[in-house]
Amino acid sequence: MNFRIGNLGRELSYSIRRSPSLFIGTLVTILISLTVLGGGLVVREAVNEATARWQDDVEFIVFMDPEASAPEINAISASLSSNPEIDRFQFVDKEAAFLEFQTLFSNSEQLADSLSVQDMPVSFRVVPVDPDAAIVETLADDYREQAGVLDVAAAVDTIRQIEGITGKINQVFTVVGLLLLLSALLLVYNTIRTTIFARRREVEVMRLVGASNWYIRAPFMTEGVLQGLLGGLITYPFLLWWNGFLSNLEEDGLALFASLQAPSGDMLWIWLLMTALGAVIGAIASTVALSRFLDV
Amino acid sequence: MIKLENVSKVYKGDVVALRNITCEIQKGEFVFLVGPSGSGKSTFMRLLNKEETPDSGVIYVAGKDIGRLSGWRVPFLRRNIGAIFQDFKLLDNRTVSQNVAFALEVIGRPRHVIQTQVPAILELVGLSKKADNYPEELSGGEQQRVSIARAFVNRPLILLADEPTGNLDPATSVGIMKLLDRINKTGTTVVMATHDRGIVDTMRKRVVELDHGTLARDQARGVYE
Ligand SMILES: Nc1ncnc2c1ncn2[C@@H]1O[C@H](COP(=O)(O)OP(=O)(O)OP(=O)(O)O)[C@@H](O)[C@H]1O
Ligand SMILES: [Mg+2]
Numbered sequence: 001m002n003f004r005i006g007n008l009g010r011e012l013s014y015s016i017r018r019s020p021s022l023f024i025g026t027l028v029t030i031l032i033s034l035t036v037l038g039g040g041l042v043v044r045e046a047v048n049e050a051t052a053r054w055q056d057d058v059e060f061i062v063f064m065d066p067e068a069s070a071p072e073i074n075a076i077s078a079s080l081s082s083n084p085e086i087d088r089f090q091f092v093d094k095e096a097a098f099l100e101f102q103t104l105f106s107n108s109e110q111l112a113d114s115l116s117v118q119d120m121p122v123s124f125r126v127v128p129v130d131p132d133a134a135i136v137e138t139l140a141d142d143y144r145e146q147a148g149v150l151d152v153a154a155a156v157d158t159i160r161q162i163e164g165i166t167g168k169i170n171q172v173f174t175v176v177g178l179l180l181l182l183s184a185l186l187l188v189y190n191t192i193r194t195t196i197f198a199r200r201r202e203v204e205v206m207r208l209v210g211a212s213n214w215y216i217r218a219p220f221m222t223e224g225v226l227q228g229l230l231g232g233l234i235t236y237p238f239l240l241w242w243n244g245f246l247s248n249l250e251e252d253g254l255a256l257f258a259s260l261q262a263p264s265g266d267m268l269w270i271w272l273l274m275t276a277l278g279a280v281i282g283a284i285a286s287t288v289a290l291s292r293f294l295d296v
Numbered sequence: 297m298i299k300l301e302n303v304s305k306v307y308k309g310d311v312v313a314l315r316n317i318t319c320e321i322q323k324g325e326f327v328f329l330v331g332p333s334g335s336g337k338s339t340f341m342r343l344l345n346k347e348e349t350p351d352s353g354v355i356y357v358a359g360k361d362i363g364r365l366s367g368w369r370v371p372f373l374r375r376n377i378g379a380i381f382q383d384f385k386l387l388d389n390r391t392v393s394q395n396v397a398f399a400l401e402v403i404g405r406p407r408h409v410i411q412t413q414v415p416a417i418l419e420l421v422g423l424s425k426k427a428d429n430y431p432e433e434l435s436g437g438e439q440q441r442v443s444i445a446r447a448f449v450n451r452p453l454i455l456l457a458d459e460p461t462g463n464l465d466p467a468t469s470v471g472i473m474k475l476l477d478r479i480n481k482t483g484t485t486v487v488m489a490t491h492d493r494g495i496v497d498t499m500r501k502r503v504v505e506l507d508h509g510t511l512a513r514d515q516a517r518g519v520y521e
Binding site for chain 1: 345367368371372374375376378379387398399402404446
């Protein structure tokens with residue numbers, strides 16, 4: 001009724017002044033729990049992004065033996081051309097392979113110097129018609145058997161590995177994040193309980209003179225929701241930092257992807273989701289505290 | 297104004313606070329509730345503003361069966377019932393006028409109404425000069441006047457007073473009783489629990505005596521015993 005937006009700031013500053021340590025502890029716990037949960041989502045989105053590019057042209061690579069003869073190489077080339085399951089392919093000669101090798105291992109001069117152009121295998125990069133993993137694997141196995149072939153690497157192995165690792169990382173993030181969220185919830189609950197006890201005289205008088213239940217409860221609800229909301233809002237720089245950390249992993253030698261980074265659009269909805277989750281946690285905690293400690 | 301029909305109240309642990317009470321109080325009456333400690337006086341009053349609910353029987357306030365009142369309506373019942381206590385229940389961190397204004401703020405009265413009502417009621421209880429003092433700067437009698445002002449500022453139909461002079465000396469008590477009498481003369485029904493023999497015997501109002509939760513006596517223009 002008489003409850004205005006201007007009161008929001010007052011409610012919050014009231015709870016900060018009453019117990020700064022409890023307020024900050026609660027806020028930091030909310031922040032950490034939401035950052036961990038949001039961080040898991042960032043990893044998922046980053047990997048989705050990276051593997052999505054990969055899947056655009058799922059390929060396997062047929063590496064020829066460096067000693068392979070010209071007829072052997074031509075035979076593979078002819079077989080790939082005539083195979084109805086192959087959409088297109090690209091031949092990579094010794095020079096191109098050496099260039100790529102040099103850029104890939106540019107930070108390890110010793111290794112780069114120890115090998116020459118002649119040591120490089122020529123290879124075929126193949127785009128099959130159907131990118132289905134099982135078909136790619138059968139095709140790869142076929143070519144692995146053929147004369148002059150050193151090895152066949154299917155991108156699908158890498159993707160599957162990455163997806164497996166990502167799944168496990170996400171599980172850990174989710175479990176840890178939820179546990180932290182539970183402790184955040186309990187802290188908000190305790191904050192609200194403290195507020196209720198600090199104001200029990202006021203509440204008693206309000207009830208006595210006929211303030212509505214809603215009016216009595218609103219400030220406590222506001223305090224809980226605002227705390228959750230605030231904790232969610234300040235996750236943004238931390239989520240950005242984590243996303244940056246992921247893209248640095250790639251520079252630090254995890255050169256599996258062209259880029260490992262969640263796009264900014266995804267960062268935005270993850271942030272908003274975490275903020276909403278913070279508010280929901282605050283609302284749940286204060287509702288439970290009110291029902292237990294404020295009998296109207 | 298108030299009617300109890302066969303009302304009983306049993307607290308947990310089989311404590312019978314009220315046993316089969318039937319009693320009617322007319323609009324504008326002044327009623328003393330007397331009886332030894334633990335006889336059920338406070339329980340009687342708490343039933344009237346629905347702080348407690350009876351285990352059996354029916355209670356009417358202003359013609360309404362309050363047992364049938366849904367939860368969200370209880371605050372509206374309480375806006376019609378002022379209450380004062382032995383311990384005043386003032387808020388220490390608010391001045392006298394803020395304490396009184398609080399009662400109007402929390403029921404959503406507009407600011408201009410509060411600004412005119414509060415000084416008027418402080419005038420009535422004789423505390424205009426102390427409007428900006430804090431409760432701890434007041435005597436017990438003055439604190440009780442503030443709590444009366446707060447209970448009466450919304451012009452309730454009924455005023456419940458649970459031992460309002462319990463912490464005051466006889467001279468101060470007389471002042472409080474004069475104030476309650478004035479409030480009663482404006483048409484407000486007053487129900488007051490007390491152990492103060494002197495007050496009851498000089499005022500000669502209706503006396504309802506409780507004993508172990510039963511109605512032992514109901515006497516017009518009565519005395520303490
Ligand atoms: N909330 C409660 N829970 C349990 N028992 C209670 C409760 N309130 C009161 N009682 C019991 O009910 C009985 C009546 O109590 P009540 O407070 O109504 O008496 P009273 O007449 O107001 O006493 P006093 O003159 O001392 O204020 C007492 O035995 C008391 O112990
Ligand atoms: Mg009592």
